Amino acid sequence: MGWQTLDQMDLAGKRVLVRVDLNVPLEGDTVTDDTRIQRLVPTVRDILNAGGKPILLSHFGRPKGKHVPEMSLRKLVPAIEAAFGVPVVFAADCRGPAAQAAADSLADGSVLLLENTRFYAGEEKNDPDLARDFAALADIYCNDAFSCAHRAHASTTGVAHLLPSCAGRLMQAELVALEAALGKPERPLIAVVGGAKVSTKLDLLSNLVEKVDHLVIGGGMANTFLAAQGIDVGKSLAEHDMTDTAADILTKAEKTGCEIVLPTDVVVAREFRENAPHETCAATACPSDAMILDTGPESVTRINALMEQARTLIWNGPLGAFEIAPFGTATFAAARKAAAMTKAGQLVTVAGGGDTVAALNMAGAAHDFTYISTAGGAFLEWMEGKTLPGVAALTQTE
Structure with a gap:
């Protein structure tokens, strides 16, 4: 310690x-x-x-x-x-x-x-x-x-x-929870990482593929990974200038034995607004005039199945545009599954990040997670494998 x-x-x-x-x-x-x-x-x-x-x-x-x-x-x-x-x-x-x-x-x-x-x-x-x-x-x-x-x-x-x-x-609880989740976790260990941009989570993804058994990628960053595989994502939010980087992460994951899980089906719409007309299609069949706004039900079933095999879950970022109905369906379903397993003593769940906390609260799942960090930047840097000066200082006191 x-x-x-x-x-x-x-x-x-x-x-x-x-x-x-x-x-x-x-x-x-x-x-x-x-x-x-x-x-x-x-x-x-x-x-x-x-x-x-x-x-x-x-x-x-x-x-x-x-x-x-x-x-x-x-x-x-x-x-x-x-x-x-x-x-x-x-x-x-x-x-x-x-x-x-x-x-x-x-x-x-x-x-x-x-x-x-x-x-x-x-x-x-x-x-x-x-x-x-x-x-x-x-x-x-x-x-x-x-x-x-x-x-x-x-x-x-x-x-x-x-x-x-x-x-x-509070510091003690946070450090104990984080150590249990990524330091010496019970395996299999699964991480769910979502959000808009790969570019903001490069260090995070690179660290996780060396640490976790399964890495579920959702949200806008999943679109970048799909594009890196040559898949047309239509008008979806994606960083097309980051596809080479995404491909490098996929290659690194193969070498480390980490399974990266991307959506196999997606929910698409032509407008980014609440209750916009939408449809579900294969991830490889996004219409050119549509945008991917959520992970599809087939993919959620796969994520839930991985959770059932796992012993530890780390979560940072939503699986879709959860703030706008009904595009929080995947995030909420996976969150409720994780919460139910945690409550049953089958899974240790640690989550953090502003959007993550908001999404888990909207899903009614937050209170059943093992630990939810409200630390923001510190939580993210810990997940990236970086040394936190404030923690290091406590271990170096003479």
């Missing part, structure tokens, strides 16, 4: 600097979705129960090193207090005298929220002076922001080298 958890730290009477991700949606000063705040509750609760004093450190938006009042974390205090059920003190700075005074005077049973780290340009530059100022506020560092772990910033990596460090409960 290489990194410590809260259970391995002596928290009693200690100030614990907790890196969190408080990028929550706002309407005016009101939080409209507090999911990210709610996910921090276990970490804060366990620190408080162990006699520690949580000090929250987060960025918010992109102020680009300047103090932007509209991006102050002060407005989040009511939502954080409601979620944690304890007093939350706000410090109008994240370093220097104001932050230090707030940390020194923090009462037992209370939480301190520091101002936006990105009000300082040194945050994104991993400035060592800023990291030292952060470290001066606490006795222990706890990273509970996996969603920011792919960034080497002062608050995610710099400070981790200066204090005894550990992973928070």
